[in-house]
Amino acid sequence: MTKHPLWLEKLGTQTHPDYDHDAPMHMCAQQSWVFAECATNVIEEVEFVESPVAVGKEARLWLGTAMVNGQPTQLQLVATQVPADFIDEG
Numbered sequence: 001m002t003k004h005p006l007w008l009e010k011l012g013t014q015t016h017p018d019y020d021h022d023a024p025m026h027m028c029a030q031q032s033w034v035f036a037e038c039a040t041n042v043i044e045e046v047e048f049v050e051s052p053v054a055v056g057k058e059a060r061l062w063l064g065t066a067m068v069n070g071q072p073t074q075l076q077l078v079a080t081q082v083p084a085d086f087i088d089e090g
Contacts, residue, residue, distance in 0.1 A: 043059075058081065
């Protein structure tokens with residue numbers, strides 16, 4: 001039996017009534033141990049960010065840069081506790 005990554009354990013109590021909050025993360029982690037490790041690392045990193053609670057904490061992991069319509073576009077994995085940056089919950 002495979003041990004669940006840290007972020008799966010930490011997300012276990014969080015829900016949102018409008019959607020299945022963690023389905024994409026679970027699907028990606030089940031298909032890729034690399035994604036599971038990246039997600040675990042960025043979640044662990046946000047715990048050590050020194051920032052006032054009122055401002056919120058976040059950690060970012062660079063996944064790559066692609067050219068989109070001639071513009072460099074970064075793909076990032078972000079763990080945030082900044083409410084203004086929440087998607088579909090703010």
